[in-house]
Amino acid sequence: MxxxxxxxxxxxxxxxxxxxxxxxxxxxxxxxxxxxxxxxxxxxxxxxxxxxxxxxxxxxxxxxxxxxxxxxxxxxxxxxxxxxxxxxxxGVIKITAPEKTKPEEKRKKPFFATRYRGLVLQYTNYMEDTLGKERTDGLLFYGAKFNGFNTMFTGEIYTDANILFFFGAPSYYQDYTKRSADGFIFIADFLLQTVMPQGKNMLFYYGFGPMFKYSHFNLDVPSGASNVSYSADDMSLGAVFDLGTAVRMGDWSLRGDVKYYWERTQYLAFGLSFSHDF
Missing domain, CATH: 2.30.30.40 (SH3 Domains)
Known part of the structure; x- marks a missing residue:
């Protein structure tokens, strides 16, 4: 019992x-x-x-x-x-389809829920461990930005993706070799972001995610009475953190942010993008 x-x-x-x-x-x-x-x-x-x-x-x-x-x-x-x-x-209300209106009369989505793609300029205090020590140079990258919901993943996930290029070589190679150098640097980063709306047309955001970097430089290095030409290639994975703000102007968005890259070296970057909704 x-x-x-x-x-x-x-x-x-x-x-x-x-x-x-x-x-x-x-x-x-x-x-x-x-x-x-x-x-x-x-x-x-x-x-x-x-x-x-x-x-x-x-x-x-x-x-x-x-x-x-x-x-x-x-x-x-x-x-x-x-x-x-x-x-x-x-209550269960029957919603009738709204009459077609002119584009300027259509109700816009909330800024927070709108997707954007456009161009980005990024000044990067680039740092590299090369030629026997860590060297740095201020480089201007440019490329494309995609941000918002449903850009890279389906669902309520706010993401920010950047594809960035710098064509040329940092000045410290020329300073060291006393010869001109050329090449390129490619950076791709992808961030999961937390967004804080500040009214209808402004928001703050912060996030983090992975980054990938590949660089290729053609160098002439003095060797006795002659020069030795060789290619320097480097590839690395790391993380990126950002903090920024965005404002909406009609169908366009202006975004500015600060990024901190963490790979073999660590360096700051300052970006500005101008994007259109899609």
């Missing part, structure tokens, strides 16, 4: 654990998203991180009570957030 009593208590506890989530959401109600690109926040605070965006007409379960101007919303089982009461309305 004692064993039967213990078993009954265990079953009762299991039943309570299983039914508790259901009882909580039994207090919920169905609601319809009334604004395309509605933001879902991590907490009931407009300054909290945005964790998702919702499409117009989507139907979700929300709490019956509000916390300030926010409803708690269930995006999927076990995944909840907070949404403004102006972006969602209780």
């Amino acid at each position: 004692f064993g039967s009593c213990v078993l009954n208590k265990v079953l009762a506890c299991l039943l309570l654990v299983l039914l508790l989530p259901l009882s909580v959401w039994a207090q919920a109600q169905q609601a319809t998203v009334v604004i395309d690109g509605a933001l879902v926040y991590q907490d009931a605070d407009f300054d909290a991180p945005v964790i998702s965006t919702l499409k117009l007409g989507g139907v979700y379960s929300i709490s019956t009570k509000k916390k300030g101007p926010f409803y708690k919303i269930r995006l999927k089982p076990g995944y909840t957030g907070w949404i403004s009461d102006t972006d969602i309305k209780p």
